[in-house]
Amino acid sequence: MREIDFIGSDPGSEDERCPAVARDPDTGDFYQQGRLVTDPEVLKALGEHVALAPDEVVIWQPARMAEQLAEAASGTYEKGRQGHGIPTFAELLANTKRSAVHLEMRDFYRPSPGYEDWKAGGSGRTDRSRWVAQVEEAVWGGA
Template sequence: MALAFYGKDPSNPGNNCPAVFRDPITGDFYFQGETVTDPEILAMVAANSPILDSESVVRLPARMIEIIMEACRGGLQRTPGNV
């Protein structure tokens, strides 16, 4: 399986994550981002959708909305050097 890479946070000073990927066959999304550890946020999430032991909550900044939307549309894929 090869994931389609859609982009990384252009404002990240280390040019690392967060990043957005999508499986071109299943359409599933993969988000790489900061793992949320704030108990208040986790409690709010869990109040609406219990978090299983095999799951984690990740945060992507709002400034990545265009990258996320592009992945939702299944549009332009990027290569790691073309961020």
């Protein structure tokens, strides 16, 4: 598996955990996660200096990420740092501001213990207390 070193993420963006910068320790190449720039005025101004190839995009990085970008460029970052990773469902639900919708669209569902119990003639009931507690907490939080 390819190894990529996490350098850091935007210290001013807790909820979305973006933008971020990483570096390939073998090649020294940089990887940046950020907002895709679509502002026509910004793209026109950049076009005065560079031409974008069809497979290139302009990524916005806020000025407050200068430290992380400098660490990546100089190679002075702390090895082994870990980013936030993909938020869990509980984290996403906890950060809900207005509403939450649960939509399932899988091509295949693995059999669950409840389903197997139901097929065997049981009630099919499973312990949903953790799920109910997460939803109740989100509702009480204003979602």
